[in-house]
Amino acid sequence: MLRLDGITRAFDGRRVLDDVSFQVASGRLTGFVGGNGAGKTTTMRIVLGVLAADAGTVTLDGHELGAGQRRDFGYMPEERGLYPKMKVAEQLTYLARLHGYERRTADARVRDLLGRLGLEARADDPLESLSLGNQQRAQIAAALVHEPRVLVLDEPFSGLDPLAVDVVLGVLAEHAATGAPVLFSSHQLDLVERLCDDLVIIAGGRIRATGSRGELQAAHGSTRYELSGADDVGWVRTVPGVDVVEFDGGSVLFGSTPEVAQEVLRAALARGPVEAFGPVRPSLGEIFREVVVDVPAPRPAVEVAR
Numbered sequence: 001m002l003r004l005d006g007i008t009r010a011f012d013g014r015r016v017l018d019d020v021s022f023q024v025a026s027g028r029l030t031g032f033v034g035g036n037g038a039g040k041t042t043t044m045r046i047v048l049g050v051l052a053a054d055a056g057t058v059t060l061d062g063h064e065l066g067a068g069q070r071r072d073f074g075y076m077p078e079e080r081g082l083y084p085k086m087k088v089a090e091q092l093t094y095l096a097r098l099h100g101y102e103r104r105t106a107d108a109r110v111r112d113l114l115g116r117l118g119l120e121a122r123a124d125d126p127l128e129s130l131s132l133g134n135q136q137r138a139q140i141a142a143a144l145v146h147e148p149r150v151l152v153l154d155e156p157f158s159g160l161d162p163l164a165v166d167v168v169l170g171v172l173a174e175h176a177a178t179g180a181p182v183l184f185s186s187h188q189l190d191l192v193e194r195l196c197d198d199l200v201i202i203a204g205g206r207i208r209a210t211g212s213r214g215e216l217q218a219a220h221g222s223t224r225y226e227l228s229g230a231d232d233v234g235w236v237r238t239v240p241g242v243d244v245v246e247f248d249g250g251s252v253l254f255g256s257t258p259e260v261a262q263e264v265l266r267a268a269l270a271r272g273p274v275e276a277f278g279p280v281r282p283s284l285g286e287i288f289r290e291v292v293v294d295v296p297a298p299r300p301a302v303e304v305a306r
């Protein structure tokens with residue numbers, strides 16, 4: 001398990017990470033979600049040791065990280081990092097060789113990865129001749145080429161079409177299944193909601209919520225209920241304890257306690273056929289809006305004595 005404890009970082013006296021603590025479980029995909037400037041990239045750079053924290057620790061399976069362990073990490077940085085003019089397979093093999101793979105093993109590993117990422121036909125083309133989405137797949141291959149013990153990716157899904165998202169997701173999930181913690185950042189909430197096992201929400205440099213989707217849904221945002229009937233269900237508005245959110249003649253979305261929801265269901269059945277009834281869990285977007293609302297500005301790096 002990768003674990004961050006009390007990470008703090010300031011730039012020019014402005015605190016951009018404030019007591020950031022969360023875990024990335026082994027074998028699971030953890031989505032790191034936040035708006036622009038929330039602190040995702042800075043946190044990832046600190047995990048990778050590219051940037052130093054002012055305070056706090058990063059540990060892997062209980063051991064504080066040094067350069068030696070981080071060599072086994074895979075990282076796809078925001079600024080990407082491959083050579084545009086070099087052929088795709090050639091530079092991936094070169095990277096694998098830098099990690100100590102023998103040529104034949106490196107070649108086999110690269111061909112396998114390119115195959116799984118749907119890039120085999122472009123293996124011998126210069127990176128810059130690929131579409132942006134395919135260049136991104138090559139960047140992901142570069143992060144994975146040495147079978148990293150921990151995988152950290154900055155916005156790996158941005159700019160990918162839905163099919164490419166599924167291809168990349170499959171490859172990342174396969175890698176997580178080897179027991180590696182996988183952390184990826186994103187601000188595409190709908191995508192993260194579908195893709196990851198666990199979520200970490202950051203805003204204004206502070207962690208606002210962590211947990212599996214189910215845990216977040218249970219802890220934040222209220223469950224609503226949906227009722228559809230053959231006839232007009234406008235009467236639901238008059239039931240005490242019901243707060244109607246949306247109404248569309250034959251269907252209604254409302255908030256209430258579970259008990260009141262059951263009363264509504266019984267009343268609906270007494271009136272005629274019910275086509276659909278059930279809880280509607282809050283979306284990640286709703287939870288995100290709830291937990292990031294009224295985020296206080298980060299404290300200055302140095303408290304001024306009064």
Ligand SMILES: Nc1ncnc2c1ncn2[C@@H]1O[C@H](COP(=O)(O)OP(=O)(O)OP(=O)(O)O)[C@@H](O)[C@H]1O
Binds near residue numbers: 035041
């Ligand atoms: N090298 C730096 N010098 C000064 N400020 C920095 C530096 N790097 C990051 N920041 C600031 O730290 C804050 C967090 O930035 P960061 O890039 O970590 O956010 P992010 O969540 O990755 O955002 P985005 O989704 O827009 O990439 C921002 O206010 C940014 O301007």
